Amino acid sequence: MTDCGCDKAKAELEEFLHRELSEQDLADVQEHLDNCEDCSTEHLVGLTLTQKVQRACQEKTPDALRQQILESLDR
Template identity: 40%
Template structure:
């Protein structure tokens, strides 16, 4: 018989739901929360192993995406995209 997982079925004070914190993690990572919310999220992550794991995953994905987004599109591709955007704008304007 294995030992019970201390994180399994964990409950937080005042009925706080992990789903609420998981939604706020993205805003927390982007520094878009006020200090009170940041403090609450930090406290929750200190107390909740499963949410901390999800936070670490989100942070890692965000870092990898940020590193990958430093490349610029080739000039020929940029020109083609601009032409297509202008064509769409002309079509929208002519149907109005």
């Protein structure tokens, strides 16, 4: 593993958060985050935002509204 540096870590932060990188790139970014306070802080902000969005997206449409939308699409 090699420390990928701030530029790469920040450029790939979104993909890192969603585990969309190769195993090697994940390991490189993780190593960098473990040793860089600035990037680690940015990672924490991204992680917190991602988790809040995921929780917010778990809400379900009320049944009556869902039915109304489906009926309107059928027309």
